[in-house]
Amino acid sequence: MTSRMDTRFAKLKAEGRPALVTYFMGGDPDYATSLGIMKALPEAGADVIELGMPFSDPMADGPTIQLAGQRALKGGQTLAKTLDLARDFRKGDSDTPIVMMGYYNPIYIYGVDRFLDDAIEAGIDGLIIVDLPPEMDDELCIPALAKGINFIRLTTPTTDEKRLPTVLNNTSGFVYYVSMNGITGSALPDPSRISGAVARIKDHTDLPVCVGFGVKTADHAKAIGAAADGVVVGTAIVAQVAGSLTKDGAATADTVSAVSTFVRGLSTGVRSARLVAAE
Amino acid sequence: MNETPKPNSFRSGPDEDGRFGIFGGRFVAETLMPLILDLQAEWEKAKNDPEFQKELADLGTHYIGRPSPLYYAERLTEHLGGAKIYFKREELNHTGSHKINNCIGQILLAKRMGKTRIIAETGAGQHGVASATVAARFGLPCVVYMGATDVERQAPNVFRMKLLGAEVKAVTAGSGTLKDAMNEALRDWVTNVDDTYYLIGTAAGPHPYPEMVRDFQAVIGQEAREQILEAEGRLPDVVIAAVGGGSNAIGLFHPFLDDEGVKIVGVEAGGHGLDGNEHCASITAGSPGVLHGNRTYLLQDKDGQILEGHSISAGLDYPGIGPEHSWLNDIGRAEYVPIMDDEALEAFQLLTKLEGIIPALEPSHAIAEVIKRAPKMGKDQIILMNLSGRGDKDIFTVGKILGMGL
Numbered sequence: 028m029t030s031r032m033d034t035r036f037a038k039l040k041a042e043g044r045p046a047l048v049t050y051f052m053g054g055d056p057d058y059a060t061s062l063g064i065m066k067a068l069p070e071a072g073a074d075v076i077e078l079g080m081p082f083s084d085p086m087a088d089g090p091t092i093q094l095a096g097q098r099a100l101k102g103g104q105t106l107a108k109t110l111d112l113a114r115d116f117r118k119g120d121s122d123t124p125i126v127m128m129g130y131y132n133p134i135y136i137y138g139v140d141r142f143l144d145d146a147i148e149a150g151i152d153g154l155i156i157v158d159l160p161p162e163m164d165d166e167l168c169i170p171a172l173a174k175g176i177n178f179i180r181l182t183t184p185t186t187d188e189k190r191l192p193t194v195l196n197n198t199s200g201f202v203y204y205v206s207m208n209g210i211t212g213s214a215l216p217d218p219s220r221i222s223g224a225v226a227r228i229k230d231h232t233d234l235p236v237c238v239g240f241g242v243k244t245a246d247h248a249k250a251i252g253a254a255a256d257g258v259v260v261g262t263a264i265v266a267q268v269a270g271s272l273t274k275d276g277a278a279t280a281d282t283v284s285a286v287s288t289f290v291r292g293l294s295t296g297v298r299s300a301r302l303v304a305a306e
Numbered sequence: 307m308n309e310t311p312k313p314n315s316f317r318s319g320p321d322e323d324g325r326f327g328i329f330g331g332r333f334v335a336e337t338l339m340p341l342i343l344d345l346q347a348e349w350e351k352a353k354n355d356p357e358f359q360k361e362l363a364d365l366g367t368h369y370i371g372r373p374s375p376l377y378y379a380e381r382l383t384e385h386l387g388g389a390k391i392y393f394k395r396e397e398l399n400h401t402g403s404h405k406i407n408n409c410i411g412q413i414l415l416a417k418r419m420g421k422t423r424i425i426a427e428t429g430a431g432q433h434g435v436a437s438a439t440v441a442a443r444f445g446l447p448c449v450v451y452m453g454a455t456d457v458e459r460q461a462p463n464v465f466r467m468k469l470l471g472a473e474v475k476a477v478t479a480g481s482g483t484l485k486d487a488m489n490e491a492l493r494d495w496v497t498n499v500d501d502t503y504y505l506i507g508t509a510a511g512p513h514p515y516p517e518m519v520r521d522f523q524a525v526i527g528q529e530a531r532e533q534i535l536e537a538e539g540r541l542p543d544v545v546i547a548a549v550g551g552g553s554n555a556i557g558l559f560h561p562f563l564d565d566e567g568v569k570i571v572g573v574e575a576g577g578h579g580l581d582g583n584e585h586c587a588s589i590t591a592g593s594p595g596v597l598h599g600n601r602t603y604l605l606q607d608k609d610g611q612i613l614e615g616h617s618i619s620a621g622l623d624y625p626g627i628g629p630e631h632s633w634l635n636d637i638g639r640a641e642y643v644p645i646m647d648d649e650a651l652e653a654f655q656l657l658t659k660l661e662g663i664i665p666a667l668e669p670s671h672a673i674a675e676v677i678k679r680a681p682k683m684g685k686d687q688i689i690l691m692n693l694s695g696r697g698d699k700d701i702f703t704v705g706k707i708l709g710m711g712l
Contacts, residue, residue, distance in 0.1 A: 136610030
């Protein structure tokens with residue numbers, strides 16, 4: 028069976044353009060609004076959705092995503108409700124791949140087997156778990172792969188040639204290249220260095236390579252998209268949510284449209300990247 | 307909990323993946339993985355390098371003031387009317403606590419690795435002061451992350467760190483305590499991987515930190531074991547230490563783990579009591595989870611979100627505990643008990659008046675447990691407790707609670 032993820036990347040390859048991968052925080056600032064955001068993403072041009080799972084101690088995230096997680100938790104978001112978001116989204120969209128992204132502890136507490144069964148049933152295609160490096164594959168990666176859920180790994184500038192095969196082993200769906208050392212929401216590095224790094228990863232794998240960390244504008248997306256199979260945007264989207272809220276952090280009538288307008292702009296950038304070298 | 311078979315030795319952990327039973331491990335972002343592997347390799351080399359060990363011992367003697375005395379607390383013993391009470395006087399170390407033992411070891415390692423910048427997290431400020439001290443001693447810039455709440459309640463230590471040339475960054479995220487400081491230090495490390503050494507202050511975090519910090523602190527138990535044999539001709543019946551992350555405790559416990567007759571007791575911060583969330587008793591009232599690079603007992607809700615906890619003592623105000631303690635608890639080698647804020651406060655005053663020693667609020671929890679146990683034990687029995695830090699930093703907190711103006 029071809030997975031939703033593989034189908035999606037094959038289609039984009041045929042179109043000769045990179046993917047736009049969009050992250051948002053599940054439950055930020057409340058369940059209904061974040062479901063509205065999720066539903067609006069594909070129409071605005073998102074090709075893959077990263078669904079953030081809030082965690083009280085997001086050690087690899089900058090202030091923007093930290094605050095989004097806090098808003099979501101304050102609004103009563105739980106892992107079970109984040110799975111509900113996917114379930115509700117799937118009622119109207121059976122094609123867009125969904126990758127859940129976050130930290131391990133809530134999954135560990137939910138129970139790994141129970142989580143994987145519920146994730147499959149909810150229509151989840153992949154997982155990105157920040158604090159599970161390859162050394163910890165027995166925890167969740169191996170069980171997830173056995174059940175047919177992609178385990179997408181982050182590779183970073185500190186992942187050297189020697190370590191790269193370790194990181195790529197058991198990776199599926201796509202490879203997420205974090206273009207810089209640091210927390211989410213930091214500044215964008217030089218695009219020319221990114222193309223070299225992507226080429227280095229491609230020497231070791233046939234999987235699509237998507238690049239993230241620091242992409243904030245349509246121009247960034249275009250520049251990165253020229254060098255990679257996909258562009259990941261997270262903090263900038265979460266910042267759109269934050270910017271649309273009331274002083275007390277409540278959603279307004281503009282929250283969903285602020286996100287979709289912004290994503291539409293990114294999509295234009297990605298679509299003009301004209302990835303010719305999609306081999 | 308699954309039955310764990312009894313090991314031949316309780317002192318052989320962790321395994322090569324950094325696990326103590328199900329606890330420990332390396333739960334970190336990929337960016338940090340290569341650094342942690344480097345650190346492990348360098349630590350393995352240093353451990354077996356006589357030069358490194360010599361430098362460590364030399365600084366221990368002439369800079370820290372080791373060995374620290376083992377003191378027979380005669381008046382406290384008489385007052386309680388039971389077991390003989392001995393204190394391992396770690397509060398007499400340079401900088402006033404056991405924290406310096408680990409800092410000296412790690413900064414020597416940082417130097418070996420060619421790192422040029424030190425970062426650290428701190429709760430009570432004892433580890434921050436010790437880090438700032440060794441950074442000054444070795445001429446390296448140092449940034450200390452400290453929760454904003456702790457910056458306020460541990461003002462004297464903040465001032466000391468600044469005098470020593472460290473930059474103290476107040477962390478306002480969360481409730482502004484040790485957990486939040488640790489998150490922020492990890493964010494710094496992930497951003498500055500090339501030049502920065504993360505000097506973790508407790509026997510927790512990703513492998514190899516729990517093992518390495520334990521080994522640097524095990525000098526406490528090694529000395530204490532020799533000293534009590536010399537003083538009494540036998541081993542103690544009970545060893546007791548306060549546990550936050552648990553570095554002073556594991557340092558005392560580890561050399562005694564294979565001494566079958568020695569009972570081992572860790573004292574957790576019971577805060578306002580275990581009923582609500584106003585405590586830091588991770589083992590007594592928490593459950594296993596994954597945070598800050600290791601699996602261990604944590605205070606968390608049913609969704610796996612970490613709770614803030616509370617303790618009168620900033621050094622115990624952490625919702626987790628070192629993974630080796632979690633393992634020692636589950637296999638039944640050590641026992642962990644809670645002591646409430648008010649009990650610690652009473653113990654603080656009693657020791658000050660009876661022995662002329664002002665203890666830190668952290669070991670005051672251990673003293674409170676001694677006060678409970680000693681009267682129930684025979685006069686021929688021995689309790690050995692780690693007096694891990696001095697209380698000068700806490701006099702303002704205590705003064706405020708007792709309503710005494712300063």
